Amino acid sequence: MTNNADVGIERIRELLPEISRIEEAKLSDAVARIWLRAWRSSAWEELASVPKSVDLPAKRTLVTHTSAVARIAGHMVDVLAPAHGLTISKDRTLAIALLHDVxxxxxxxQSPSGARASRAGRLYQHGFLGAHWxxxxxxxxxxxxxxxAHTPVxxxxxxxHEAVIVHYADFADSDVQLLDAGQRLFCKRRA
Ligand SMILES: [Fe+2]
Known part of the structure; x- marks a missing residue:
């Protein structure tokens, strides 16, 4: 029998197929459950509507950004681990990438003009809630x-290694979007 949690998890895995690329089932399930908790803690009806940033056009969504960061980070592991003889966990890199902005x-x-910072968004440093969950x-x-550690704040x-990779994967995806929108790039910000 399907319950609401199952439907929510199914939708999350559909929007973020990279969650299912985490081979360790326990970790993959935990990532999906944290996204569900985030969704349920909010008033967003459709998870795909959450923006990447309140300063970017609404078409720049959090789901698209998260998916891109996970794929970039996965490729970085594929290149950097063999290039330098390092042991870097793909599963753990994907988990951090998928949760970095949850x-x-x-x-x-939601606001009349699109989206704005919520009370929690104004009270908590970015990333705190994800870490708490x-x-x-x-x-x-x-x-x-x-x-x-992923955020400049x-x-x-x-x-x-996994945290460094996600940090730069996030900057890469963020900065191509910021450049396209004519905004200041992360790579030159100090905070
Ligand atoms: Fe991000």
């Missing part, structure tokens, strides 16, 4: 660290 579902809300799911501190510098 807090935006709650940090943004990850802790609640029992994900380990290096995964939580990857999400906390973090005082913590990425300290695992």
């Amino acid at each position: 807090s935006k579902v709650a940090e943004f809300e 990850m802790e609640d799911e029992g994900l380990d501190e290096e995964l939580v660290h990857g999400v906390l 973090s005082a913590v510098v990425p300290q695992t």
Whole structure:
């Protein structure tokens, strides 16, 4: 029998097929459940409507950005691990990439002109809620660290290969979109 949670998880896996590319089932399920929690904590009826940023055109969605960051990060693991003889976990990189901005579902809300920062978005530093939900799911501190450290507002510098990769994958996808919109690029921001 299907219940609402199953429908929600199914929709999330449909929007973000990269979740199913995480081979460890427990980790893949945890990522999907955290997205469901984020969605349920918000007033967004359609997850695909959540924007990437309140400053970018609405067509720039969080789901598209998250999917692109996960795919870029996956390719970076494929290149960097063999190039430098490093052991870098594809599963863990994908999990961090897929969750790095999940807090935006709650940090943004619909407004008459599109979207704006919600009360939580104004009160909490970007990334905090995602990290909190990850802790609640029992994900380990290096995964939580990857999400906390991805943003320029973090005082913590990425300290695992997986976290470094997601940080740059996020900048790559963000900056091509910002350039297209005529906005200031992340790569030259200090905070
Ligand atoms: Fe991002």
